[in-house]
Amino acid sequence: MSIASTITAACPECDAPVAFDRAPLNGQIARCPDCSAELEVTSTNPVTLELAPEVEEDWGE
Amino acid sequence: MRIAMTYTRLRAEERLLLDAFEALGVEVNPIDLREVVFDPAEPGEWATYDAVIDRSVSLTNALTATRILESMGVRCINPAAAIELCSDKLSTTLALIRAGVPTPGVRVATGGEAALRAVETVGYPAVLKPTIGSWGRLVARVNDRDAAEAIIEHRETLGSIQQGVFYVQEHIDKPGRDIRVFVVGGEAIAAIVRTSAHWVTNTARGATAAGLPISPELREICVRSVAAVGADIAAVDILECPRRGLLVNELNHSMEFRNSITTSAVDIPAIVARHAVRIAESARVSQAVPA
Numbered sequence: 001m002s003i004a005s006t007i008t009a010a011c012p013e014c015d016a017p018v019a020f021d022r023a024p025l026n027g028q029i030a031r032c033p034d035c036s037a038e039l040e041v042t043s044t045n046p047v048t049l050e051l052a053p054e055v056e057e058d059w060g061e
Numbered sequence: 062m063r064i065a066m067t068y069t070r071l072r073a074e075e076r077l078l079l080d081a082f083e084a085l086g087v088e089v090n091p092i093d094l095r096e097v098v099f100d101p102a103e104p105g106e107w108a109t110y111d112a113v114i115d116r117s118v119s120l121t122n123a124l125t126a127t128r129i130l131e132s133m134g135v136r137c138i139n140p141a142a143a144i145e146l147c148s149d150k151l152s153t154t155l156a157l158i159r160a161g162v163p164t165p166g167v168r169v170a171t172g173g174e175a176a177l178r179a180v181e182t183v184g185y186p187a188v189l190k191p192t193i194g195s196w197g198r199l200v201a202r203v204n205d206r207d208a209a210e211a212i213i214e215h216r217e218t219l220g221s222i223q224q225g226v227f228y229v230q231e232h233i234d235k236p237g238r239d240i241r242v243f244v245v246g247g248e249a250i251a252a253i254v255r256t257s258a259h260w261v262t263n264t265a266r267g268a269t270a271a272g273l274p275i276s277p278e279l280r281e282i283c284v285r286s287v288a289a290v291g292a293d294i295a296a297v298d299i300l301e302c303p304r305r306g307l308l309v310n311e312l313n314h315s316m317e318f319r320n321s322i323t324t325s326a327v328d329i330p331a332i333v334a335r336h337a338v339r340i341a342e343s344a345r346v347s348q349a350v351p352a
C-alpha cells in the first residue's frame with residue numbers, strides 16, 4: 001500500500017515543488033500552485049512533470 | 062472481477078472514478094492508451110477484463126480502443142456505437158429523430174450555396190456547428206446574411222473535410238440558461254442548470270451552475286435520448302424552448318462531472334462506478350455460459 005508521505009516533483013515552468021498526496025499515475029494532470037501552469041505526469045518513477053499539451057481538435061466530452 | 066479504465070489524460074474525473082471503484086473494493090487497472098499497441102487478432106490480456114470503462118479525452122483514442130476491444134468480445138462502457146452516435150452531431154440528431162425525441166430543428170447541406178439556403182430556411186439567428194467537436198468550439202451564431210456568407214466561405218476554403226458538412230441548427234431563445242442531466246444505467250441521477258450571459262452556455266466558458274430538481278418530464282426526455290444512442294453513461298444537454306418545451310441539444314459520452322458533484326449534491330462517480338461493476342458482473346456471467 002502507499003506510504004503516507006507527500007510525493008513532490010519540480011514544476012518545469014518555475015521549479016516550484018508540485019505535491020501529490022499519493023503516487024500519481026502516468027498522464028495525470030496537475031496544476032502548479034505557484035505559476036498555475038497545467039502539468040502532466042510523464043513518468044512515475046521518479047515523478048516527472050511536463051507542460052500539459054494544448055487541447056487537440058478531437059478532445060472533449 | 063476485472064475492470065480496466067482506458068484514458069489519455071488522467072483528469073480529476075478519472076481520479077474520482079478510481080477512488081470510487083476503490084471504495085467499492087473493486088480493483089480497476091488504469092491503462093494509458095497512448096502507450097498501448099493493439100493486436101486486433103490477439104486479445105491477450107484484454108480478454109481477462111469483464112468490462113473496460115473508457116475515459117479518453119480524445120475521441121480518436123476512445124473510438125479506436127472501443128472498436129478493437131468490442132471486436133475482441135470485451136464489454137466497453139460506453140459501447141463504440143454509442144460513442145459514435147454521441148460524438149457526431151448529425152448522428153445524434155438522426156438517432157433522436159428516429160426515436161421521436163424532441164431536438165432543435167436542423168438543416169444539413171454539403172455545398173456552400175445549399176448551406177446558405179439552409180441558414181435562410183432556419184432563419185436568423187442560426188447556429189452553425191461542426192458535426193464533431195466539444196466544449197462549444199467553432200460553434201458560430203449567424204445573425205445575418207452577410208455573416209452567413211462569410212462563415213460559409215471561410216469553412217469551405219479553410220475547413221477540414223468534416224467541416225464541409227454544414228449543420229445548421231435553429232437558435233433556441235432559451236431563458237439564459239441550459240440544463241445538463243447525468244444519466245447512468247437508464248436513470249437520471251443528477252441535474253444542474255447553467256446560467257450565462259453568453260449565448261454558448263458552457264461551464265468550460267465561464268457559466269455558473271446550480272443544482273436542479275429533476276421533473277418527470279425532464280427525466281423522461283433524458284432517459285429516452287440516452288436510450289436512443291445506446292449509452293450506459295451520458296450527460297444530456299437540454300435547451301428550454303419557449304414554443305416546444307424541452308429539447309435535447311447534445312449528448313456527451315465521456316462526461317465531465319468534477320464541478321457537478323457539489324453543485325448537484327450527488328456522488329456521480331460513485332453511481333458510475335456501481336453501474337460499471339453491475340455491467341462487468343453481467344458480462345462475466347454471459348461470458349461464463351458456454352457457446
Ligand SMILES: [Zn+2]
Pocket residue numbers: 011012013014015016032033034035036037
Ligand atoms: Zn510552476
